[in-house]
Amino acid sequence: MAGRTLLQNARVLTCSGDTGERPRDGDVLIEGDRIAEVAAHRIDVDPASTRVVDLHGATVLPGLGDAHVHISWPLDFVFDHAAIAKTPPGRHMLDVAAVARTFLESGYTSIIGAGVTQPLDDLLAKDAIDRGLIPGPRIVPSGPMVAEQGGLGADGGLMDVVADARELREVVARQCDTGVRALKLFISGDGVVPQFPSDDVYMNDEMLAAAVEEADRHGAFITVHARGSASVAMAARTGVRIVHHACFLDDDALKALEARRDDIWVCPGLHYLYAMVSGHAEPWGMTPEKIEASGYHEEFRSQVEGLHRLRESGIRILAGGDFGHQWTRHGTYAAELQRYVELGGMTPVEAIHTATRNLGPAAGSDTGQVRPGYLADLLIVDGDPAADVTVLQRPDLRRAVIKDGKFGYVNPEVHP
Ligand SMILES: [Zn+2]
Structure with a gap:
């Protein structure tokens, strides 16, 4: 029989409800790697065959993503992409393993890759995690990023570079054959690199449609x-699944996103811009002059405004x-959720949904809700993140993280 665990005396935030949901008293029964029952009452079990864990009123919510x-x-990363690419692979993978563990210990049970520096980073980490060799989250693996010849990133030697739809299709197929499931394409510039402004567009409809079709064939x-x-x-009308950044949104872009409301997701990365324009990067050389030249101030204002428009349009x-x-x-990582509340006008639960119930389907997994039949990826914290989302940033309040029905992390200072 699959292992059974009962989380008793919990406050459950299911993330299955509306954005007004509050944690409620309840029990959660786990069987094997799945949630078997979520009840507002005491679930009776035979302690001989079920491990019973009394949570003393701690909050149980879906693992974050x-x-x-x-x-x-790596944990000490400072923009030195070339140095990381040249690090001996064995040593580099230990750095990657440390990052994987950090995600899990931070309450993150799911991640979607957005491009790697050494080609197999996501794939090797996923394999080691899935085999139980190292602790880490569920990974939708990415490969090297893909750039268009002459576009942003094409000259660094770290990306796959393509000239047309045929070449792009080949790269997508090749990455998919290695196990990559989230391909990352560069289709715009980035203000931080002045010769490639954010308004620049790379690739075209034909190329993106070919990439989408080829990726789809490989799942x-x-x-x-x-x-x-x-x-x-362009991303919205060609079938791209996740649009990163989306700093500027005119009516056309918004309309194209709205037309695909059910199968497109936008991942802004608001905290990153917030930290940049707030001067947090200054000790590492991002001087006020550089930030000014990047146009990030305007980009940040625009992104905050865009976030409100996306919410109003019901785009996930x-x-x-x-x-x-x-x-x-x-x-x-959970600082992102705080920005969504403070700047994006979201309720704490709505912000938590961006890391849970919105993310599960984007990753293609039964995760992101505390719901019977879903994978038992859970986070247990003291305090009420539905009232104060910053609770999720506090390591001292994090009791435990469950992934695939097993305790993947238990805070040594605070036993569950
Ligand atoms: Zn990125």
Whole structure:
């Protein structure tokens, strides 16, 4: 018989309800890797065959997820992509393993790759995690990012570079054959690199449609770096699944997104821009002059405004955002949710949904809700994140993380 665990005396935030949901007293029964029962009453079990864990009123919510992850960036990462690419693979993978563990210990049970620095980073980490060799989240693996010849990223030697739809299709097929399931394409510039402004558009409809079709054949999907309106609109009309950044949204872009409301997600990465324009990166060389030149101030204002428009249009928003810089350190992932509340006008539960019930279907897994039949990926915290979302950033309040029905992390200071 599959292992059974009863989480007793909990406060359950299911993330199955509306954004007004509050944690309620209840029990959660886990059988094997799935949630078997969620009850507002005491669930009776035979303690001889079921492990009973009394949570003493701690909150149980779905494990969190991040949809824009670079697991390749070590804990001490400072923009040194070339150095990371050259690190001996064995040593580098230990850095990657440390990042994977950090995600899990931070309450993150699901991540979607947004491009790697050494080609197999996501795949090797996923394999080691799935085999139980190292602790880490569920991973939708990405491969090297894909750039268009002459476009942003094409010259660094770290990306796959393509010239046309045929080449792009080949790259997508090749990455998928290695096991990649979230392909990351660069279809716009980025203000931080002045010669490639955010308004620039790379690739075209034909290329993206070919990439989407090829990925689909392999059970994979396309994600894009798209900052300007025109690139966002192109992504939406060609079948891209996840649009990263979407800093600028004109009416065309918004209309194109609305037309695909049921199968597209937007992952802004708001905390990253917030940290940049707030000067948090200054100790690492991002001077006020550089930030000014990047246009990030305008981009940040525009992104906040766009976030409100996306919400009003009912387009699903994801949490996730390039964590791993020293000014947005690994382990601080839930800061994104705080920004959504403070700047995006979301309720705490709505912000939590961006990391749970919105993210499960984007990742293609039965995760993100505390609901019978769903995978038992759960986070147990003290306090009420539905009242104060910053609770999720506090390591001292984090009691335990369950993944696949097993305790993947137990805070040594606070036993569950
Ligand atoms: Zn990124």
